[in-house]
Amino acid sequence: xxxxxxxxxxxxxxxxxxxxxxxGLSSGGIAAAQADPLPSWNEGAARKAIVSxxxxxxxxxxxxxxxxxxxxxxxxxDGTLWVEQPVxxxxxxxxxxxxxxxxxxxxxxxxxxxxxxLAGDRAAIAKLTAKDLERIAVAxxxxxxxxxxxxDVRRWLQAARDPRWRRPYTDLTYQPMQExxxxxxxxxxxxxxxxxxxxxFVRAYADEVYGIPPEQVVGTALETTYGYxxxxxxxLAKEPKLLLDxxxxxxxxxxxxxxxxRPRAAFGNSAGDRQMLEYTKAGxxxxxxxxxxxxDARREYAYGPALGLPGTKVGAFPQELYEQAVKQGWxxxxxxxxxxxxxxxxxxxxxxxxxxxx
Amino acid sequence: xxxxxxxxxxxxxxxxxxxxxxxGLSSGGIAAAQADPLPSWNEGAARKAIVSxxxxxxxxxxxxxxxxxxxxxxxxxDGTLWVEQPVxxxxxxxxxxxxxxxxxxxxxxxxxxxxxxLAGDRAAIAKLTAKDLERIAVAxxxxxxxxxxxxDVRRWLQAARDPRWRRPYTDLTYQPMQExxxxxxxxxxxxxxxxxxxxxFVRAYADEVYGIPPEQVVGTALETTYGYxxxxxxxLAKEPKLLLDxxxxxxxxxxxxxxxxRPRAAFGNSAGDRQMLEYTKAGxxxxxxxxxxxxDARREYAYGPALGLPGTKVGAFPQELYEQAVKQGWxxxxxxxxxxxxxxxxxxxxxxxxxxxx
Numbered sequence: 001x002x003x004x005x006x007x008x009x010x011x012x013x014x015x016x017x018x019x020x021x022x023x024g025l026s027s028g029g030i031a032a033a034q035a036d037p038l039p040s041w042n043e044g045a046a047r048k049a050i051v052s053x054x055x056x057x058x059x060x061x062x063x064x065x066x067x068x069x070x071x072x073x074x075x076x077x078d079g080t081l082w083v084e085q086p087v088x089x090x091x092x093x094x095x096x097x098x099x100x101x102x103x104x105x106x107x108x109x110x111x112x113x114x115x116x117x118l119a120g121d122r123a124a125i126a127k128l129t130a131k132d133l134e135r136i137a138v139a140x141x142x143x144x145x146x147x148x149x150x151x152d153v154r155r156w157l158q159a160a161r162d163p164r165w166r167r168p169y170t171d172l173t174y175q176p177m178q179e180x181x182x183x184x185x186x187x188x189x190x191x192x193x194x195x196x197x198x199x200x201f202v203r204a205y206a207d208e209v210y211g212i213p214p215e216q217v218v219g220t221a222l223e224t225t226y227g228y229x230x231x232x233x234x235x236l237a238k239e240p241k242l243l244l245d246x247x248x249x250x251x252x253x254x255x256x257x258x259x260x261x262r263p264r265a266a267f268g269n270s271a272g273d274r275q276m277l278e279y280t281k282a283g284x285x286x287x288x289x290x291x292x293x294x295x296d297a298r299r300e301y302a303y304g305p306a307l308g309l310p311g312t313k314v315g316a317f318p319q320e321l322y323e324q325a326v327k328q329g330w331x332x333x334x335x336x337x338x339x340x341x342x343x344x345x346x347x348x349x350x351x352x353x354x355x356x357x358x
Numbered sequence: 359x360x361x362x363x364x365x366x367x368x369x370x371x372x373x374x375x376x377x378x379x380x381x382g383l384s385s386g387g388i389a390a391a392q393a394d395p396l397p398s399w400n401e402g403a404a405r406k407a408i409v410s411x412x413x414x415x416x417x418x419x420x421x422x423x424x425x426x427x428x429x430x431x432x433x434x435x436d437g438t439l440w441v442e443q444p445v446x447x448x449x450x451x452x453x454x455x456x457x458x459x460x461x462x463x464x465x466x467x468x469x470x471x472x473x474x475x476l477a478g479d480r481a482a483i484a485k486l487t488a489k490d491l492e493r494i495a496v497a498x499x500x501x502x503x504x505x506x507x508x509x510d511v512r513r514w515l516q517a518a519r520d521p522r523w524r525r526p527y528t529d530l531t532y533q534p535m536q537e538x539x540x541x542x543x544x545x546x547x548x549x550x551x552x553x554x555x556x557x558x559f560v561r562a563y564a565d566e567v568y569g570i571p572p573e574q575v576v577g578t579a580l581e582t583t584y585g586y587x588x589x590x591x592x593x594l595a596k597e598p599k600l601l602l603d604x605x606x607x608x609x610x611x612x613x614x615x616x617x618x619x620r621p622r623a624a625f626g627n628s629a630g631d632r633q634m635l636e637y638t639k640a641g642x643x644x645x646x647x648x649x650x651x652x653x654d655a656r657r658e659y660a661y662g663p664a665l666g667l668p669g670t671k672v673g674a675f676p677q678e679l680y681e682q683a684v685k686q687g688w689x690x691x692x693x694x695x696x697x698x699x700x701x702x703x704x705x706x707x708x709x710x711x712x713x714x715x716x
Contacts, residue, residue, distance in 0.1 A: 069571060146614055190573070203618045213427060214618030215548075215573070224614050226607035226633055234637045236614050243615070249584035256504055256582050256594050257601070258616060260561045260572030275584055279592045 037183040039340070039349055040176040046290075046338045049331045050180070053288040057264060058187050064286035068188040072263045074218075074255060074276060075181070077195040077202060079269040079315040080292055081210065083162070083172040085301040087314060090201050091133065092169075093156050095125065097140040108139070141198060142222060142240045149238055153204035167345065170209045175346075176339045177267070181210055189265070194255055195219040196247040196272050200238070218258040220246040251276035264288065270315040274324070281328055289330040293317060296336040395541040397698070397707055398534040404648075404696045407689045408538070411646040415622060416545050422644035426546040430621045432576075432613060432634060433539070435553040435560060437627040437673040438650055439568065441520070441530040443659040445672060448559050449491065450527075451514050453483065455498040466497070499556060500580060500598045507596055511562035525703065528567045533704075534697045535625070539568055547623070552613055553577040554605040554630050558596070576616040578604040609634035622646065628673040632682070639686055647688040651675060654694040 041047040057066040078084035098117040101108065108114045113132035116124045128136075141149070162169055181191050193212055195202055199219030206212040221244040224236040246254040252275050255263065265288040266273075266280035273291065281289040294317070295302050295309060305311040306322035325332050335342065340349040399405040415424040436442035456475040459466065466472045471490035474482045486494075499507070520527055539549050551570055553560055557577030564570040579602040582594040604612040610633050613621065623646040624631075624638035631649065639647040652675070653660050653667060663669040664680035683690050693700065698707040 069565065072573075192573075199615075200618075207427065215430075215550075215616065217618065221615060224611050226610050226637070233640050234610070234633065236610060236637075252584050252592070252594060253582050257557075257579060258573065260558075260575065275592065279584070279594075282591050 037186065038176070038179050040179055042338055042340055044338055046331050046333045050288065050290065053265065053286060054184065054187050057286040062286075066264055066286055070261065070264065071184075071187070071189040072192065072259060072261060073184050073189045073265040074192045074194040074259070074263045074267070074280070075177070076251075076268040076270070076273045076276070077193050077219075078197055079294065080267050080273070081173055081177050081181075081193070082169070083300065084315045085294075085303070085312070086163075088197060089160075089162075089169040090197050091137070092160065093153065093201070094133075094137045094140040096156060096160065097152070098136065101140050104143075114139075138222075138240045141201075142238045145235045145237055146200065146224060147235070149200055150204045153201055157205055165343075165345075170205055171345055172343065173209060174339070175341055175344045178210070178344070180267075181212075184265070185211070190216065192216045192218060192255075192259060192263075194246065194251055194266075194276060196251075198222075199244070199246070218246060218254045220244060220250075247272045249275045252279040255279075266290070267292070269294065270317055271321055272315075274321055277330055278324070278328060281330060289325075289328070290333060291317075291321070291325050291330050292333045292335065293322075295334050296339075296342070299342050300335060395544065396534070396537050398537055400696055400698050402696055404689050404691045408646065408648065411623065411644060412542070412545050415644040420644075424622055424644055428619065428622065429542075429545070429547040430550065430617060430619060431542050431547045431623040432550045432552040432617070432621045432625070432638070433535070434626040434628070434631045434634070435551050435577075436555055437652065438625050438631070439531055439535050439539075439551070440527070441658065442673045443652075443661070443670070444521075446555060447518075447520075447527040448555050449495070450518065451511065451559070452491075452495045452498040454514060454518065455510070456494065459498050462501075472497075496580075496598045499559075500596045503593045503595055504558065504582060505593070507558055508562045511559055515563055523701075523703075528563055529703055530701065531567060532697070533699055533702045536568070536702070538625075539570075542623070543569070548574065550574045550576060550613075550617060550621075552604065552609055552624075552634060554609075556580075557602070557604070576604060576612045578602060578608075605630045607633045610637040613637075624648070625650070627652065628675055629679055630673075632679055635688055636682070636686060639688060647683075647686070648691060649675075649679070649683050649688050650691045650693065651680075653692055654697075654700070657700050658693060 038047060038051075056062045056064045057071065059065060075081055078088050095117055098114055102114060102118060109118060113128050113136060116128065117136065144152070157168060157170055160169060161167060162172055165172065185191055191210075191212055193202055193206055193210070193216065195218070197219055199217055199221040202219050203214040203217045206217050207214065220242075223239040223241040223243045225239050226234065226236055228234050244250065244254055244257070251273065255276065262283045263280045264283070264286060266276050267290045268277050269292040277289040277291060281287050293306065294300060294315075295307070302309050303312040303315065304317050304319070306317045306319045309317075322332070324330075333339075341347070396405060396409070414420045414422045415429065417423060433439055436446050453475055456472055460472060460476060467476065471486050471494060474486065475494065502510070515526060515528055518527060519525060520530055523530065543549055549568075549570055551560055551564055551568070551574065553576070555577055557575055557579040560577050561572040561575045564575050565572065578600075581597040581599040581601045583597050584592065584594055586592050602608065602612055602615070606629075609631065613634065620641045621638045622641075622644060624634050625648045626635050627650040635647040635649060639645050651664065652658060652673075653665070660667050661670040661673065662675050662677070664675045664677045667675075680690070682688075691697075699705070
């Protein structure tokens with residue numbers, strides 16, 4: 001190697017490092033970019049299909065190349081990015097808020113379903129109907145300013161613990177999906193959450209937990225009303241009136257309203273994601289639809305009822321959805337065989353248990 | 359300068375150039391970054407206030423520093439980013455679409471207000487009521503898929519000409535505001551349009567015209583319905599039902615729904631922007647509210663009725679709005695004195711007429 005070449009090599013290495021550092025990537029990021037971007041995924045059809053899609057979409061020589069500005073990927077949250085069993089975290093939040101609600105509105109203390117929740121009778125709470133739960137949700141998610149709600153959700157998330165792992169709910173995100181979010185973003189995709197859960201609830205932590213800012217969270221939304229406080233300052237109050245129901249057909253409708261174009265890739269896990277997945281997959285050019293099947297009772301949960309897995313009230317994956325997935329070429333991710341590890345607090349692949357974790 | 363220092367200087371210059379090039383900035387971008395970012399703005403209180411706000415928000419040593427992720431700036435469109443007189447471009451689009459609508463639905467040919475529009479009697483069209491115009495808007499903006507609507511708007515924009523300048527409407531964006539959008543983005547702000555106009559209409563050109571992607575356009579929106587075509591393929595149809603009215607209090611409400619946080623900076627020009635501006639300005643820390651006053655009948659239009667300017671049906675700026683702006687410390691931009699040039703097709707400041715333009 002002659003001197004000018006050495007100089008160029010030196011310059012290039014420094015340029016690259018400066019570039020990556022200024023672009024917000026740490027040295028760890030540089031190493032990771034060179035290493036496997038999906039270390040928690042086993043080799044197999046699912047991983048292969050995802051990687052092929054990304055290569056095809058980002059290769060300027062590919063006939064199915066997708067310009068950077070059009071790379072939109074949408075993710076369901078409950079059961080797709082984090083655990084949804086035995087009940088949605090947001091429902092636990094609503095139940096936990098009932099005492100504060102009754103303190104503010106004592107007339108509710110003797111009224112069902114608030115009385116049952118206050119009494120703390122778990123068996124009775126488990127028997128509440130969908131209508132009861134909706135009443136509780138609407139009452140506990142409204143009547144405050146949007147900022148007060150955000151602060152309250154954040155406080156709750158710090159204190160609340162999932163009953164099985166005894167960890168904050170935000171620890172229960174799936175490590176393979178976290179890697180997928182980062183992998184897609186590193187390849188120029190803008191990542192969105194499209195959840196049947198509450199838009200404002202998920203926005204309270206999505207940036208910190210998934211690196212997804214509030215404006216990239218689409219969810220079920222109640223109306224707000226603009227008004228003025230006693231101090232004359234304007235604020236937005238959360239109202240008990242449904243504005244967007246971001247489930248089923250409401251997902252593609254919400255995507256159009258909030259994002260304005262058909263996604264290139266969509267990720268879901270239940271019947272409520274069907275329309276988002278088929279809408280995404282039906283577009284022209286490179287498209288990816290991925291559905292997660294929970295079939296790992298030991299490491300997480302196993303539920304369907306597709307493929308004979310037990311049925312469940314939360315996040316059902318019926319047999320006809322599985323058949324549609326196969327027919328329309330969606331990628332079915334089987335947690336048991338496709339994911340090396342489920343959570344970041346488990347030992348990393350190849351590491352002995354106990355060395356990793358927190 | 360000794361050799362190692364020279365080497366470092368050489369490396370730094372190359373690193374910087376490589377960095378900016380890979381980050382998507384052309385050499386022209388490098389030059390522009392060093393030059394005045396707001397060449398079409400005259401020196402004066404408005405420009406000074408805008409630049410001070412940006413410095414304060416982006417200086418990590420400032421007590422009012424705003425972290426990059428929280429830098430949200432919202433812009434009204436009609437009258438703030440482009441010309442809104444004598445009528446909104448979108449209304450012209452709706453009127454122009456009436457013949458195609460009647461061809462598809464011949465029963466409308468004899469029905470008012472469609473009959474008046476078809477007859478082409480300008481005086482009669484000018485007398486149509488707000489209710490008539492709303493009927494025309496709803497009929498011409500619905501009943502097709504979201505993709506077909508986008509294509510139709512794009513076709514129309516290529517053919518249509520503004521009656522005064524005989525140019526495409528998209529040429530009539532304000533050059534000083536285009537510079538401001540780029541200046542804010544160069545300083546880490548995410549720029550959004552928040553318009554009383556149709557969200558899907560503006561999305562059809564906002565990326566190309568303002569560098570603002572569809573998901574960063576908030577506007578008045580009709581519902582869509584998810585369904586399946588004759589070929590079994592899913593699509594979204596535009597429906598004649600109002601979902602979001604993005605005017606007045608609807609602006610902060612729409613901002614919360616679509617963006618999820620209070621803007622740091624907001625830009626408007628009429629009474630319909632009042633709530634967005636006061637909501638933005640009332641937040642903590644560094645905040646900027648800017649309102650554009652059209653007082654230049656020679657180069658653009660002059661209308662108020664604030665400060666004795668003539669009243670208008672489109673984009674009214676009443677006297678009490680001006681008084682609120684002064685009282686609450688909003689920045690009032692006076693086109694006549696604050697803007698060196700209005701449009702990109704005019705000679706650039708300092709250039710002789712005829713050399714610039716197209």
